[in-house]
Amino acid sequence: MARTRIISGLVGLVLLIGVLYMGSIVLGIAVSIIAAIGLYEFYNSISKTKGIHPIKIVGYLSIVPLLLLGLEKTGWYSLDLGTMTGMSVCLIIFVSMAVIVFGHKKYNIVDVCATAFGIAYIPFLMSFLIMLRNMEYGNILIWLIFIGAWGTDTLAYTFGRLFGKRKIIPEISPKKTLAGAIGGILGCIFLMIVFGVIVRNYFGLSISYVALILLGLLCGTISQIGDWAASAIKRYVNVKDFGNIMPGHGGVLDRFDSILFVAPVIYYVLVLFIK
Template sequence: MARTRIISGLVGLVLLIGVLYMGSVVLGIVVSIIAAIGLYEFYNSISNTKGIHPIKIVGYLSIVPLFVLGLQSTGWYNIDLGIMTGISVCLIIFVSMASIVFGHKKYNIVDACATVFGIAYIPFLMSFLIMLRNMDNGNILIWLIFIGAWGTDTLAYTFGRLFGKRKIIPEISPKKTLAGALGGILGCTLLMVIYGIVVNNYFNLDITYFTLILLGLLCGVISQIGDWAASAIKRYVNVKDFGNIMPGHGGVLDRFDSILFVAPVIYYVLALFIK
C-alpha cells in the first residue's frame, strides 16, 4: 500500500506540474473536471448512506463558471468576478428551489440544501485556484496553495508520528495529535518563508516576511480544519474514503480537502498585501 501511495503521488505531482505549466486555460479545464468528480463523490456518499437526493444537474451546471474563469485569460472577454458570482448564486438558488416545487415528489428542502452546500464546498472553493493563477505572477504564486495544504499535511503527519501523544479530536480523526497540529503550523510557516525567499530573489517578486508568516500561520491552521471537516463528513456518512480514483490516496475530495480551504486564504491574503 505504501509503495502504491508513493507511486500514485509521484504521478500526480508530475501531472500537476504539467497542468500548471500549461497555463490558465488548461488549469480551468482540469479544475472543472476535478470539481465534477469531487461533486460526484460528495453527492454519491450522502445519497447512498443518508437517503438524501441531491439535485445533481444543478451541481454539475455550477461547474460552468470554472470554464469561464479559465478561458478569461485568453482575452476573448472580460467578466467582472462580482457580477458573475452574483448571477451564479442567484441561478443556483432559483433552480434549486424550483426543483423542490415542480419536482416535489422527488426532492425536498433537505435535498436542495445538500445540493447548494456541495456547490459551495467544491466548485466555489476550487475556483480560487483559477483566480490565483490569473493574477500577476500567478504561475509562481499558485504553488503557495500546494505548499500550504500538502506541506502542512506532510509535516503534521511527521511530527505526529515522532512526538504525538495527546489526541485532539479522536471522535473525528483518531490519529491526529496536538504535536502533529503544531508541527504542521510551524512547518507550513517555515516552508512559506523559504519559498518566499527563493521567488523574491530569482523572480523579482516582493512578498514581505509579514505576508509569508501570515500565510504560513493561517494556512497551517485552515489546512488542518479542511482535513478534519472532510473527516467529519466521512464519519457522518460512514465511508472510509470518498472514492478510489487515486490509488493509495482515495478520491478527489480525500486529496483536495485541505486545498479547498487553503486556496481562498492564499488568494485573499495576496490580494490584500501584494500590490
C-alpha cells in the same frame, strides 16, 4: 499499499507540474474537471445517508461558471467576476426551488441545502485556484496553495509520528495529535519563509515576511481544519474515502480537502499584501 501510494503520488505530482506549466487556460479546464469529479464523489457519499437526495444536475451546472472563469484568458470574452457570481447564485437558487416545486415527490428543502453546500464547498472554493493563477505572478504564487496544504499535511504527519501522544479529536480523526497539529503549523510557516526567499532571489518577487508568516499561520491552521472537516463528513455518511480515483490516496476530495480551504486564504492575504 505504501508503494502504490508513493507511485500514485508521484504520478499526480508530475501531472500537477505539467498542468501548471502549460498555463492558466489548461489549469482552468483541469480545475473544472477536478471540481466535477469532486462533486460527483460528494453527492454520491451523502446520498448514502437516508433521506438525502442532492439535485445533482444543479450541482453539475455550477461547473459552467468555473469553466468560463478558467477560459477567460483565451480572450474570447471578458467577465465581470462580481456579476457572474451574483447571476450564478441567483440561477442556482431559482432552479433548485423550481425543482422542489415541480419535483416535490422526490426532492425537498433538505436536498436543496445539501446541493447548495456541495456547490459552495467544491466549485466555489476551487475557483480561487483559477483566480490566483490569473493574478500577476500567478504562475509562481499558485505554488503557495500546494505548499500550504500538502506541506502542512506532510509535516503534521511527520511531527505526529515522532512526538505525537495526545490525541485531538479521536472520534473524527483518531491518528491526529496535538504535536502533529503544532508541527504542521510551524512547518508551514517555515516553508512559506523559504518560498519567499527563493522567489525574491530567483524571480524578483518580494513578499513581506509579515505576509509569509501570516500565510504560514493561517494555512497551517485552516489546512488541518479542512482535513478534519472532510473526515467528519466521511464519518457521518460512513465511508472510508470519497472515491478511489487515486490509488492509495482515495478520491479527489480526499486529496484536495485541504486545498479547498487554503486557496481562498492565500488569495485574500495576497490581495491585501501585494499591490
